[in-house]
Amino acid sequence: MKLTNRETWTFIHGMVLGSFFLLAFAGGLAGLWSLRTEYVTPAGIAERLRRLKIGITAMAIAAWATVITGTWIVYPWYRESLAGEGFPGCEGASAPGDDCSPRDFLLSNASGTTEDWHQFGMEWKEHIAWISPMLATLAVFVVFYYGPALARNRAARLLVLVVFVGAFLAAAIAGLFGALITKTAPIT
Amino acid sequence: MSETVHPEALPEVDRPTGPVAAAVLAAGIGAFVLGLLTTLSEASMGVHDFLEFDDDVGPLSGKTILAVIAYFGSWGILHAVWRRQNPALRPILIAAAVLVALGVLGTFPTFFQAFASD
Numbered sequence: 001m002k003l004t005n006r007e008t009w010t011f012i013h014g015m016v017l018g019s020f021f022l023l024a025f026a027g028g029l030a031g032l033w034s035l036r037t038e039y040v041t042p043a044g045i046a047e048r049l050r051r052l053k054i055g056i057t058a059m060a061i062a063a064w065a066t067v068i069t070g071t072w073i074v075y076p077w078y079r080e081s082l083a084g085e086g087f088p089g090c091e092g093a094s095a096p097g098d099d100c101s102p103r104d105f106l107l108s109n110a111s112g113t114t115e116d117w118h119q120f121g122m123e124w125k126e127h128i129a130w131i132s133p134m135l136a137t138l139a140v141f142v143v144f145y146y147g148p149a150l151a152r153n154r155a156a157r158l159l160v161l162v163v164f165v166g167a168f169l170a171a172a173i174a175g176l177f178g179a180l181i182t183k184t185a186p187i188t
Numbered sequence: 189m190s191e192t193v194h195p196e197a198l199p200e201v202d203r204p205t206g207p208v209a210a211a212v213l214a215a216g217i218g219a220f221v222l223g224l225l226t227t228l229s230e231a232s233m234g235v236h237d238f239l240e241f242d243d244d245v246g247p248l249s250g251k252t253i254l255a256v257i258a259y260f261g262s263w264g265i266l267h268a269v270w271r272r273q274n275p276a277l278r279p280i281l282i283a284a285a286v287l288v289a290l291g292v293l294g295t296f297p298t299f300f301q302a303f304a305s306d
Contacts (some may be wrong), residue, residue, distance in 0.1 A: 073246060119297060123301075131222065131295070135219075138215040141207075144209060155277075159281070170292075
């Protein structure tokens with residue numbers, strides 16, 4: 001069992017950071033949902049606020065790390081132009097290879113109709129993913145700004161919740177297309 | 189690290205709304221700039237080429253760098269302006285939501301590819 005350098009980075013980008021993001025989202029959402037004065041004791045609020053701060057900060061860090069590694073490390077390998085004009089390097093290929101990058105492979109339709117995976121899936125994924133860390137950072141700021149008062153301030157909690165879920169949805173769209181594209185045209 | 193909190197003693201939100209308004213609007217601006225640049229890059233080869241800050245990453249490098257600069261830059265400026273003020277949050281939240289929605293629209297392939305230059 002061996003992973004190439006590219007596979008390792010793809011794994012870090014998609015699986016390690018992606019899983020961490022999901023875990024942090026779940027923790028943060030649970031903490032946020034239950035941070036109400038009617039639900040918990042004063043000690044409970046302090047404990048849940050601490051958990052919320054950790055979860056939401058971890059999520060924002062994971063979101064930034066995911067888009068930075070994705071755009072600046074993994075994406076250049078995806079979009080290399082190896083196959084040439086008209087994609088002769090991908091002819092007869094059933095997967096990307098030395099003469100056929102994942103982007104070339106998808107656009108060449110060498111193995112079924114795959115063009116839309118790039119034209120729609122990758123094009124949306126590579127852009128919308130960057131909205132996630134911006135929204136996650138906003139959520140972090142609001143949580144730290146209001147602190148314990150968040151437990152009493154329903155409007156601020158709702159703001160954080162909406163922004164937090166928005167960050168998750170943007171990342172989920174990117175993550176879903178990332179997984180499906182990797183299945184069709186893996187970076188090796 | 190323990191923090192003792194008495195809910196009945198929690199102040200109703202008495203902190204200025206300015207910093208939150210600045211952060212919210214900045215997120216909207218960042219998302220909007222990303223969507224705008226994505227569409228402009230598709231519509232104009234000149235913009236497309238300008239955004240190629242890095243050859244390996246292509247125009248995505250310029251789009252994301254400029255969007256992040258717009259996000260943090262506008263946040264810093266708005267925060268400095270509003271940090272002790274209490275602007276009404278509702279219109280700012282609506283403006284930010286519209287900007288984020290436009291940003292998402294601008295990054296949606298079916299939308300921005302409709303502006304593709306030949």
